[in-house]
Amino acid sequence: MASRNRQESGKENLRQEIMDAARELFVAEGYASVSMRKIADKIGYSPTTIYLYFKDKSDLLHQICEQTFAHLAQNIKSIQQLSDNPLEKLRSGLREYVYFGLKHPSQYEIVFITPLPHKFESDFDETNGRVAFDTMRDVVAECVSDNLLKTKDVELISQTLWAGIHGITSILIQHEHFPFVERDKLIDNVIDTLIIGTKA
Amino acid sequence: MASRNRQESGKENLRQEIMDAARELFVAEGYASVSMRKIADKIGYSPTTIYLYFKDKSDLLHQICEQTFAHLAQNIKSIQQLSDNPLEKLRSGLREYVYFGLKHPSQYEIVFITPLPHKFESDFDETNGRVAFDTMRDVVAECVSDNLLKTKDVELISQTLWAGIHGITSILIQHEHFPFVERDKLIDNVIDTLIIGTKA
DNA sequence: CAAAATAGCTTAACACTGTTAATTTAATTT
DNA sequence: AAATTAAATTAACAGTGTTAAGCTATTTTG
Numbered sequence: 001m002a003s004r005n006r007q008e009s010g011k012e013n014l015r016q017e018i019m020d021a022a023r024e025l026f027v028a029e030g031y032a033s034v035s036m037r038k039i040a041d042k043i044g045y046s047p048t049t050i051y052l053y054f055k056d057k058s059d060l061l062h063q064i065c066e067q068t069f070a071h072l073a074q075n076i077k078s079i080q081q082l083s084d085n086p087l088e089k090l091r092s093g094l095r096e097y098v099y100f101g102l103k104h105p106s107q108y109e110i111v112f113i114t115p116l117p118h119k120f121e122s123d124f125d126e127t128n129g130r131v132a133f134d135t136m137r138d139v140v141a142e143c144v145s146d147n148l149l150k151t152k153d154v155e156l157i158s159q160t161l162w163a164g165i166h167g168i169t170s171i172l173i174q175h176e177h178f179p180f181v182e183r184d185k186l187i188d189n190v191i192d193t194l195i196i197g198t199k200a
Numbered sequence: 201m202a203s204r205n206r207q208e209s210g211k212e213n214l215r216q217e218i219m220d221a222a223r224e225l226f227v228a229e230g231y232a233s234v235s236m237r238k239i240a241d242k243i244g245y246s247p248t249t250i251y252l253y254f255k256d257k258s259d260l261l262h263q264i265c266e267q268t269f270a271h272l273a274q275n276i277k278s279i280q281q282l283s284d285n286p287l288e289k290l291r292s293g294l295r296e297y298v299y300f301g302l303k304h305p306s307q308y309e310i311v312f313i314t315p316l317p318h319k320f321e322s323d324f325d326e327t328n329g330r331v332a333f334d335t336m337r338d339v340v341a342e343c344v345s346d347n348l349l350k351t352k353d354v355e356l357i358s359q360t361l362w363a364g365i366h367g368i369t370s371i372l373i374q375h376e377h378f379p380f381v382e383r384d385k386l387i388d389n390v391i392d393t394l395i396i397g398t399k400a
Numbered sequence: 401c402a403a404a405a406t407a408g409c410t411t412a413a414c415a416c417t418g419t420t421a422a423t424t425t426a427a428t429t430t
Numbered sequence: 431a432a433a434t435t436a437a438a439t440t441a442a443c444a445g446t447g448t449t450a451a452g453c454t455a456t457t458t459t460g
Contacts, residue, residue: 014408032232035446046410048448057447113313113374156381160368160389167367168360170313181356189360197397214437235417246439248419257418405458410451417446422439429434 015053017043023064027106031061031114065111069128072100076135086142087195093136094165094191101169113170133162149198157198164194215253217243223264226306231261231314261310268307269328272300276335286342287395293336294365294391301369313370333362350400357398364394 021042025034036057040047054060079096080089101108111129137158144152151157168190172183180186221242225234236257240247254260279296280289301308311329337358344352351357368390372383380386 036448037446048411049409051448052408113370153381156386156389159381159386160393163368163371163386163390164364164393165367166371167365168363170370171363171366174313181353181359186356186359186363189356190363193360193364193394193397195397197393197395236419237417248440249438251419252437401460403458403460405456407456408454410453412449412451414449415447418444420441420443422441424439425437427434427436430432 014045014049018045018050018053018060019064019067022060023067023107023110026061026064026110031110061110066128068104068107068111069132072097073128073132073135075100076132080135080139086139086146087148087199089139090136090143090161091191091195093139094161094194095187097132097136097165098169098187098191102172105173108169109173112166113174133158136161148200150200151198160198161194164190214243214245214249218245218250218253218260219264219267222260223268223307226261226264227304231306231310261307265307265311266328268304269311269332272297273328273331273335275300276332280335280339286339286346287348287399289339290336290343290361291391291395293339294361294394295387297332297336297365298369298387298391302372305373308369309373312366313374333358336361348400349398351398360398361394364390 018039022034022039025039025042036050037047039060040050050060054063076093076096079092083089083092101112137154140149140158140161141154143149144154144157149157168187171178172180172186218239222234222239225239225242236250237247239260240250250260254263276293276296279292283289283292301312311327337354340349340358340361341354343349344354344357349357368387371378372380372386
């Protein structure tokens with residue numbers, strides 16, 4: 001291995017080390033109450049070292065979100081390949097989204113719930129978040145071309161479905177004390193309602 | 201400035217003055233980027249004066265939210281009285297919820313979106329936000345007793361509907377830069393989908 | 401091989417933040 | 431007029447994100 005490559009990988013290692021430490025802290029204590037100094041302490045570096053790898057604190061959060069988005073997109077794709085029925089693909093994708101959030105509540109909170117700093121008006125087209133959304137939209141398009149839905153507006157339906165599953169996921173995560181009905185029953189009902197409401 | 205007439209402005213007046221200034225700033229610039237000093241400047245008082253009326257910054261926002269959500273509960277009730285048809289009452293209530301959230305994004309964010317590690321979680325049952333939810337549930341019960349819905353489980357339906365409208369409200373507020381379809385069309389479609397999906 | 405260049409990290413500092421304690425000023429009561 | 435109380439302020443603390451400059455060890459070069 002050339003020395004130039006060792007340098008590169010060394011730099012990338014520290015970059016990943018920072019992200020791991022930051023994600024752990026963000027998940028445990030929340031984005032706002034985790035300082036750059038705290039992150040630096042955790043990995044044994046000076047606070048300003050982080051700025052050699054990330055533009056600022058919100059950029060660091062943004063990069064962590066990208067990794068989680070990628071994880072979610074991967075999961076949804078895998079799950080959907082298990083079925084040939086477009087409507088069943090759609091349903092399993094929606095379910096996977098919700099349960100992914102419930103399985104990683106802190107990470108879902110960071111990526112989808114926590115109010116993002118007004119700073120980065122990032123191009124959503126480049127993010128893995130958009131990739132995950134596009135995966136679902138492709139299945140919606142499949143349903144539309146099979147004339148399974150009430151309208152052919154793929155974008156409208158996809159965004160409606162996303163609103164629905166994000167809604168149930170986030171309230172289950174956040175209002176944990178709320179006297180919800182049985183969790184799986186509620187999730188199923190939300191997804192059933194959404195699908196029935198969009199079917200032909 | 202020292203010759204400010206303090207006789208006319210009693211303690212309660214200043215308290216409300218602080219809330220008005222803070223709400224204006226929170227809405228315009230976002231909760232996080234508004235400092236206590238900025239609020240104090242706006243009303244011509246010292247920053248620490250605010251602490252004579254509010255425990256801390258989050259308490260200040262919490263009080264603002266209570267006022268705002270008292271309005272929401274009131275609005276929903278008023279809107280629903282305009283119709284006799286239970287399903288139309290339901291629809292107008294759902295619409296009012298969403299548009300109220302979009303009209304007061306900062307307040308909605310802190311009450312229904314922002315993760316709150318404070319004591320606030322247990323206060324939820326006492327908030328006007330909860331009152332608003334109960335108002336909607338009453339209308340759902342009305343629909344159920346008229347045999348208009350697919351199931352008689354009032355709690356299940358109410359929570360499903362809440363998940364849906366919270367979902368669309370929060371993503372519209374938070375993911376401001378997502379390429380949404382036309383906003384009103386999307387909101388209508390979400391509500392239509394929810395109602396169709398729960399109708400008999 | 402020594403000198404120059406560079407990559408990687410740190411130290412010091414700035415302009416902020418929320419918040420508390422002590423203190424001053426103004427109004428009210430005695 | 432003096433004492434008391436209420437209201438608002440000043441000063442300070444401990445913390446924040448972030449930038450600029452400096453240091454050190456390694457790599458590149460003449």
